[in-house]
Amino acid sequence: MELQKKLEILSGAAKYDVSCSSSGSKRKNTKVGIGNGSSCGICHSWSDDGRCISLLKILLTNYCVYDCAYCVNRISNDVPRATFTPEEVAGLTINFYKRNYIEGLFLSSAIIKNPNYTMELLYQSVKILRTQHRFNGYIHIKAIPGSDLNLIELTGQLVDRMSVNIELPSSNGLKMLAPQKEKQSILKPMGFINSKILQTKEEKRIVKKTPSFVPAGQSTQLIVGATPDHDLSIIRLSEKLYQHYRLKRVYYSAYVPVTSQNPNLPAINKPPLLREHRLYQADWLLRFYGFSAQELLNESMPNFDTKVDPKANWALNNIHLFPVEINRADYETLLRVPGIGVRSAQKIIRARKVKSLDMDDLKKLGIVLKRAKFFITCKGKYNGGLDINDKLIRYALTDDVKTYDITTQWEQLSLFPMLDSMPTLNDNFMSITGEI
Amino acid sequence: MVNYYYDGSFEGLLTSIYEAYYKRQSPYIAPAQKSKQINMFEENFQIETCQEKASKVYDAIYKKISYDALKHVYHAYLSELDGVSQNIYQYIKLGFKVGKKVDLYLTDESVFPVHNASRLVRKETHLMHxxxxxxxxxxxxxxxxxxxxxxxxxxxxxxxxxxxxxxxxxxxxxxxxxxxxxxxxxxxxxxxxxxxxxxxxxxxxxxxxxxxxxxxxxxxxxxxxxxxxxxxxxxxxxxxxxxxx
Structure with a gap:
């Protein structure tokens, strides 16, 4: 088969893997080698769906022995199949890299024959890249669940990031859609990689020349919307993964209906993109803003509000903590104000060292006040224009002209829409007589 | 009103700042090719680039303000935005007054245009990588x-x-x-x-x-x-x- 045809099939089959980051590795170039890692990561292009292309994302093969219902490469699906040889993968990577098309390689694979055989092929490909081509760029590789741990360890010494995809956030979902896979077999390599990374870190402290092991850490992916799991269980799972397996990232992939008619899969036409977006927002809150999953959602409200973002939602539910004074609040408190992110909070902290800030100063700092203005005071002055009442603010935040659907949401305006109950006749009498 | 026109090089810009300081003037500084109209009622000077004067200003920024400030100045200069030379001049003037704290004055009229320009340059550099x-x-x-x-x-x-x-x-x-x-x-x-x-x-x-x-x-x-x-x-x-x- 022609290389072009193979590339078309195998990159098309890899596109549902969302991970693309190339950050976290500081691998240096060698004298006769090519490439290096960039710790902040570099995107090289953006495809028509707006997702960045930083790595050459391909499968080694899409011949698969498994039959997972959500997956486009399952054995029962009638799609064209192809296999790269390890040399072809290495050749493509190095030539794309020389022209600065990509930041490195993301190599995944369907399970051909058995897990060990597949892992062996993946190992061969990166070995050729690292030793024959002296490639020092970024390599992200999939650890195949069920393969030998020695093989995973050998591969880990060559690559920058490894990942094991969990895909379905609960064991029930796994049973229903991927009956051949088990939760334990997925978590085992994850735990192994984690302990290996820790061990290497410790050894590096003593012997500086210890060979690196997965320096950019490991990541995983969860499919959103293929199973009936709530956002709460997804976000709790992510929190556990960050704490116990010290993952760098959990990716969320809105389920794209790739298969026709399986009674266990939801019948949807469009991928749930907004839900995916809300999960990513919550994920950032977990990692960079000091939130816990329990704060964001609870059993009585297990899914995110589609109209307001998770942080604004949290703030509205905890309105008694607001407003905060911009000139005095500490960093952690500033971070919890809707509309103020890490960068804005840092800017505020720096700028207020020499000057106390007012509303105009915040605008000059480039802080988006659309949401923040309801939750802050500047020099003691509140500029939200509304009472600090969660219902009023929620109304103001969601009542966006663009999302306002006239046909379903119009109502007769009332002078007292926000009062808990209308005054009764008795109340009117009382207001005249003054007797209670 | 005094206008300084320099040859467009970074050294030229630094020389203009040197001249402004020692002539005790507060001029409007702009690169020569970009100035469109010359006003006959204003004083206009062509600044001749001098390596020595430029390096004095360069060292002074590094020593008296900070390395970060020097980086901001250079990156802002590379932005080639309209009026950025004047912004840089104002920024350095404030810098000599308050020292390395200058980068905290994020809301100051003479600081944030420079920060903004240097951010644009760094952003585009990263994109071009x-x-x-x-x-x-x-x-x-x-x-x-x-x-x-x-x-x-x-x-x-x-x-x-x-x-x-x-x-x-x-x-x-x-x-x-x-x-x-x-x-x-x-x-x-x-x-x-x-x-x-x-x-x-x-x-x-x-x-x-x-x-x-x-x-x-x-x-x-x-x-x-x-x-x-x-x-x-x-x-x-x-x-x-x-x-x-």
């Missing part, structure tokens, strides 16, 4: 043309000479007619006429087609979002991206 596309001449010389908003060619050199240290390459800014040339050991920036940029001399490269193929097949059709794509990768850069041709 990814968007530069090399064309290969027989696997021996790699040539890339591009048209950046700001004069960032010099800032691209460290990244590419580390990454492609065993490869001859040229990065050609066809908007400003300058180029960075690297020969596996050294890198220089030279004038480079526009005529070099000629699509005809490149042979068909199979990897270009392969990359186009990859670019198309990696996109999920159900999620097409051109607005998001343009937000990350503005259309003005597409001319030099082979996947978009």
């Amino acid at each position: 990814g968007l530069i596309r090399f064309k290969s001449f027989d696997d021996d010389l790699y040539y890339a043309s591009y048209q950046p908003d700001h004069n960032i060619t010099a800032l691209l050199i460290p990244h590419f000479s580390k990454r492609f240290s065993s490869q001859n390459w040229i990065i050609h800014d066809i908007k400003r007619n300058i180029g960075a040339v690297y020969d596996k050991t050294n890198c220089v920036i030279t004038d480079m006429p526009n005529q070099i940029y000629n699509k005809q001399i490149f042979k068909q490269d199979q990897y270009e087609n392969l990359f186009k193929e990859f670019f198309n097949s990696i996109c999920i059709k159900e999620r097409i979002n051109p607005k998001l794509q343009k937000q990350f990768m503005p259309k003005r850069y597409w001319k030099h991206l082979i996947e978009k041709q």
Whole structure:
């Protein structure tokens, strides 16, 4: 088969893997080698769906022995199949890299024959890249669940990031859609990689020349919307993964209906993109803003509000903590104000060292006040224009002209829409007589 | 009102600041080619670039303000925005007054235009680390043309000479007619006429087609979002991206 045809099939089959980051590795170039890692990561292009292309994302093969219902490469699906040889993968990577098309390689694979055989092929490909081509760029590789741990360890010494995809956030979902896979077999390599990374870190402290092991850490992916799991269980799972397996990232992939008619899969036409977006927002809150999953959602409200973002939602539910004074609040408190992110909070902290800030100063700092203005005071002055009442603010935040659907949401305006109950006749009498 | 016009070089800008300080004037500083109309009622000076004076100002910024300030000044200068020379002058003046604290005055009229300009430059540099596309001449010389908003060619050199240290390459800014040339050991920036940029001399490269193929097949059709794509990768850069041709 022609290389072009193979590339078309195998990159098309890899596109549902969302991970693309190339950050976290500081691998240096060698004298006769090519490439290096960039710790902040570099995107090289953006495809028509707006997702960045930083790595050459391909499968080694899409011949698969498994039959997972959500997956486009399952054995029962009638799609064209192809296999790269390890040399072809290495050749493509190095030539794309020389022209600065990509930041490195993301190599995944369907399970051909058995897990060990597949892992062996993946190992061969990166070995050729690292030793024959002296490639020092970024390599992200999939650890195949069920393969030998020695093989995973050998591969880990060559690559920058490894990942094991969990895909379905609960064991029930796994049973229903991927009956051949088990939760334990997925978590085992994850735990192994984690302990290996820790061990290497410790050894590096003593012997500086210890060979690196997965320096950019490991990541995983969860499919959103293929199973009936709530956002709460997804976000709790992510929190556990960050704490116990010290993952760098959990990716969320809105389920794209790739298969026709399986009674266990939801019948949807469009991928749930907004839900995916809300999960990513919550994920950032977990990692960079000091939130816990329990704060964001609870059993009585297990899914995110589609109209307001998770942080604004949290703030509205905890309105008694607001407003905060911009000139005095500490960093952690500033971070919890809707509309103020890490960068804005840092800017505020720096700028207020020499000057106390007012509303105009915040605008000059480039802080988006659309949401923040309801939750802050500047020099003691509140500029939200509304009472600090969660219902009023929620109304103001969601009542966006663009999302306002006239046909379903119009109502007769009332002078007292926000009062808990209308005054009764008795109340009117009382207001005249003054007797209670 | 006093106007200083300098030759457009970074040293020229620093010399103007030197002159302003020692002549005890507070002029309006601008690069010569950009000044459109000369007002006959104002005093106009052509500042002659002097290496010695420039390096004095350079050292003074480093010692009396900070390394960060020096970086902001240089990056802001490279932005080539209208009026940025004057902003830099105001920024340095404040810097000499308050020292390294100058970068805390984020809301000050003389600080935030400079910070803003230097941020734009660093942002575009980072973007170009990814968007530069090399064309290969027989696997021996790699040539890339591009048209950046700001004069960032010099800032691209460290990244590419580390990454492609065993490869001859040229990065050609066809908007400003300058180029960075690297020969596996050294890198220089030279004038480079526009005529070099000629699509005809490149042979068909199979990897270009392969990359186009990859670019198309990696996109999920159900999620097409051109607005998001343009937000990350503005259309003005597409001319030099082979996947978009």
